[in-house]
Each structure stands twice: as C-alpha cells, then as structure tokens.
Amino acid sequence: MGGYGSGGHNKTHRRLENFHRIDSFSFYDYLMGDKYLFCKETVKYPLVRGDIVYYVGEKTAEIREGDSYTDLILSRVPGIDGKSVRMYFHCPYCGRRVRYLYRRQERYMCRNCAKLNYASQQKSGMDEMRLKMERIVEKELGYTWWYKDYPNACISDLWHIPKPRYMRWEKYERLLKEFRQLQKDYERAFWMGMARCSMLSGKEKAGIMNHLNSL
Template sequence: MGGRGSGRQATNCGKDVTEESTPLDIRKLARSGLLLPGRSFSWQWTVGDRQVSGITIRVAVQSVQLCYQRRSSGESIDQLVHLQSTPCQFGGARQWFTCPTCGKRVAVLYARGKYFTCRTCCSLGYASQKEGLGDRSSRQANKIQKRLGRAAGILHDEGGKPKGMHWPRYLRFKAEHDRLVQIGLQDMGRKLGLIQKLLDQ
C-alpha cells in the first residue's frame, strides 16, 4: 500500500480512513514538496489504482493537522501532530513526526485505531482493543471458582470437588476453568510483553 498526495488544495476533511494500519511516511510527504506551512492537501493510500483511504493534511509551523473520517463510525477526527527537525549531514534538515501518544520521534505514523500513532503505540492500542478476550475468560473462570466454592482470582486453584457435586460435573467444570485460566494468563503475558517493549525504548 503506498501513499500519494494529489497536491490539490483540500477544504473538506478526508474520508474513509480504514481500520487497518495506514502508514503515513513523513519522508514521502517531504519528497512531495507539500510539507510547507500554510499548505492543505489530500493524501491517499492506494492498492493498485484503487484509492482505499485518504486524509486531509493541513501544514502549520512545526505541526500538521490530520483530518479524516472513521469508516466504521463516520466520526470526524481532527488530530494535531507536532513535527521536529534534525540537521542533515550535508545541510538542510530532516523532518520527523512526534508520536502524539508517547512523544517519540518517528518517520512513520499508523492509524490502526482512532488516531495516528507510532508503530509501538499502534500495536499496544490494538492489543487493548482485544483485551476483552483475556478479561472475559478470567471473569468466567471466577464464576466457575464460585460455583466450586473457592475464592475468586484465576490463580486461586486450591480445593477439590465440593461436597455433593457429582464427579463428571466437577471434572467438566474443572476442565473449563483450566481452559479459561490459560487464555487469561496468555493474554496477561502478551500485554506485559507489549508494555515492556514500550518501556525499553
């Protein structure tokens, strides 16, 4: 998927930003010659000849305004992204985006969710959208714990078959409980790994 600027002056907000990641590369914007304060232009992502999404970019001094509409909800987003510049070895300056979430200097921003962020924040945001799975599993496991007369918490796995409960029923509960705990723990591990990655930067 490649980005391409039409260069025409745009007045309305861009439309159809997809929920998939759309890489916005500041080097391409700079090469297009459109990254000048006061300019406003549309930028499209294409697959083959087909435009799959587009945004409107308004350039100010040391910042850009990204305007687009979410395809899923139709919500209009107007996001301010600060720019930074570093001197080039042979003169001139190189422009960078400042990730609006973590403040890191990056060349490419992605819009996998609602806003454009760096690649790391993008995967973290995506993971938190999916967090429902692990949380749901832990909650269901807790429910089973309760049925078995144990303390809640997926790491409380003590205690055997409650008095009066038939073995087949108990074993069914136990198997389901263990399966849910596995999902909950895997999800927890995945989230911790992503947070660690962000902290390591």
C-alpha cells in the first residue's frame, strides 16, 4: 500500500468517496504518486466499497467488490502540451469515455447510464451555464475543436484550454477564472439536483449535502 496516505491528493480522494463518484484524474494522480509503482504487480485504489485493482504490467484495471469484478477500460489521452497525460475511464455499460463514474445500484457507470442527468438538470439553469461555458471556450478563447480533443466530455469537465497565441496572459487568466467559476457553479447545481433525486437513500443525500457544503 506504499503511497496511500502520504500524498496530498488523498484528501480529495476521500472526499469524493463520500458521494460514490470516482474521478479518473484522481485515480491517475494516485498511480503517479506511488513511487514504487513499477516494482509492483498490482495497485489497489480503495473505493467506498471494494477497490479498483490496477495491473501495472498490463496497464489494465478492474473494479473488485467481494467476489465480483468488472473490467475497467482505461484511456490515456496526451495533453495538448504533448508531455502530460490525462486518464479517462470507459463506462462499463455504454463504453463512453468519461472522467467520472457514479455508483448506482451497486455498480459504477457514467452519468448518462445512471440516468442522473435528467433528474439533476431540471429547473437548475444548467443549460444556460453550459451555454456560457461554450461561449467562453469557443468564442472568447477560440478553442472551437475542444470536443474533438475530448470526445464525449461535457464542457463542464473540460480541463485544459490552450491560450490563443495573440491573447495577453492577463485576459486569458481572467477568462479562465470565469470559466472555472462556471464549472464550480455547474457542479453545485448538479449536486443540488442530485440531492432532490428520489432514487437516493437518506445516507446518500447526507453525503451529497456534506459535499455541497465543502464546495
């Protein structure tokens, strides 16, 4: 278990566990934060129940819970700088490449498969926020091909946005700041919607409320 408990990312990781969502970026950071990674055959990434088991040699993973396991397909996407790497999961149900998997009915699946989108996006202004995010990314920052770089990613999950060559850093940073704020607002609206979702147990709702308070 070398590495677990020693890195700063674990704080985030524990917080995310509370509401049963796993983040492929955190998972990747966790692997990269393990300095003995390449001396190991497997690495366990603890989940709220069970673990992700990562096979170092094969670079494959599975979700283990008791005796049951599910293959977890991973994608490594080079960053625009050509050096960094982003890791994504593929939804075990539909195969979509996604950053987040949600635990529903004892399984992990993408937001679409969890049918969370519909319940959470009603009456929350999320469509409008997405349009604002698109305006900043496409019109202001000129990054019109983002969905080709990150197929199947929602704009609210977009991480890397290149600076237009002609733009001053000051302006770029101001726009990024505005964009990150919208991402936060979007995340908040999403979890507010979740908290009203009738599929959830009281315990899960309490977890969401805790998360909302920490945003």
